[in-house]
Amino acid sequence: xxxxxxxxxxxxxxxxxxxxxxxxxxxxxxxxxxxxxxxxxxxxxxxxxxxxxxxxxxxxxxxxxxxxxxxxxxxxxxxxxxxxxxxxxxxxxxxxxxxxxxxxxxxxxxxxx
Amino acid sequence: xxxxxxxxxxxxxxxxxxxxxxxxxxxxxxxxxxxxxxxxxxxxxxxxxxxxxxxxxxxxxxxxxxxxxxxxxxxxxxxxxxxxxxxxxxxxxxxxxxxxxxxxxxxxxxxxxx
Numbered sequence: 001x002x003x004x005x006x007x008x009x010x011x012x013x014x015x016x017x018x019x020x021x022x023x024x025x026x027x028x029x030x031x032x033x034x035x036x037x038x039x040x041x042x043x044x045x046x047x048x049x050x051x052x053x054x055x056x057x058x059x060x061x062x063x064x065x066x067x068x069x070x071x072x073x074x075x076x077x078x079x080x081x082x083x084x085x086x087x088x089x090x091x092x093x094x095x096x097x098x099x100x101x102x103x104x105x106x107x108x109x110x111x112x113x
Numbered sequence: 114x115x116x117x118x119x120x121x122x123x124x125x126x127x128x129x130x131x132x133x134x135x136x137x138x139x140x141x142x143x144x145x146x147x148x149x150x151x152x153x154x155x156x157x158x159x160x161x162x163x164x165x166x167x168x169x170x171x172x173x174x175x176x177x178x179x180x181x182x183x184x185x186x187x188x189x190x191x192x193x194x195x196x197x198x199x200x201x202x203x204x205x206x207x208x209x210x211x212x213x214x215x216x217x218x219x220x221x222x223x224x225x226x227x
Contacts, residue, residue: 008153043117043203043218044156088156101216105155 003027006089006104015113019076023089023104026070030091030102033065035074038086038106047087048074079111115139119204119219126194126226134189134222136204144207145187146171146216147179149200156203162187194226 006023013019021035032051036044048063050056056063062075072091076083089104117138126132136145146161158171160179168179176198178190187206191198201223205216 004155006155041221043205043220044216045218046215049215101158103156105153 003102004089004091004104007107008105010108010110012110012112013079015079015081015111017079017111019074019079019083019109019111021074021076021087021089021107021109023072023091024070025072025091025102027093027102028067028070029093032092033063033072034090034092035061035063036088036090036103038088040085044088076109081111081113084110117204117206117217117219119202119222121222122220123223124225126191126224128195128226130194131190131192132194132224133191134202134204134224136187136189136206136219138185138187138204138206138217140206140208140217141184142206142208142217143184145181146205146207147177147187147189148203148205149173150203150221151200159189159202191224194224196226198224199226200224 004025035048037047038044050063050065053065053067060077064073086106086108088106090101092101120135143164147159148156150156157173159173159177160171162168162181165184168181180188201221203221204219207216
């Protein structure tokens with residue numbers, strides 16, 4: 001079983017729709033949760049970062065963590081064609097070390113004008 | 114404002130050939146990483162470095178070697194390329210360990226091994 005599971009999609013929505021992207025994980029020790037956005041033929045870039053449970057909002061984006069269910073979500077409101085990208089969830093343990101960042105496989109999103 | 118730069122961006126190799134991918138960062142980051150990205154597998158850590166002169170193995174290190182002779186550079190070598198090493202390779206760097214989340218990635222190097 002993978003540490004982090006993410007539906008690969010692809011997901012296609014009309015412009016203005018609300019998008020929900022999700023990941024589940026198996027290791028209850030994960031404490032830091034991130035969403036990266038990767039445009040086609042580019043490297044990933046950090047979009048949102050949360051610590052432990054709860055919600056975090058940044059403009060049209062909301063990251064949600066439910067540690068009891070081992071489930072994280074990214075919501076995109078009023079989706080735009082520029083949001084078309086692959087979204088990768090990532091999470092890490094509460095300990096030092098550069099080798100403990102676990103990525104999901106990514107969900108490919110297309111927002112149709 | 115270059116950030117993380119990878120060279121070359123594309124390369125085609127024959128089985129058994131060797132090559133080196135170069136990563137350079139201008140942000141004075143201590144930590145540097147090499148990942149490979151394959152369809153359905155996501156990003157997998159090959160090797161990483163926590164400072165100049167240090168390297169360590171990640172999740173999938175076999176068939177690769179790395180060196181960090183200068184703080185700003187991290188080299189990934191393939192001594193004898195195999196078709197299974199066909200992939201997109203990403204270099205990344207960060208200020209601190211991965212638990213703070215912000216890795217800065219390069220644009221990727223696409224390698225095909227025939």
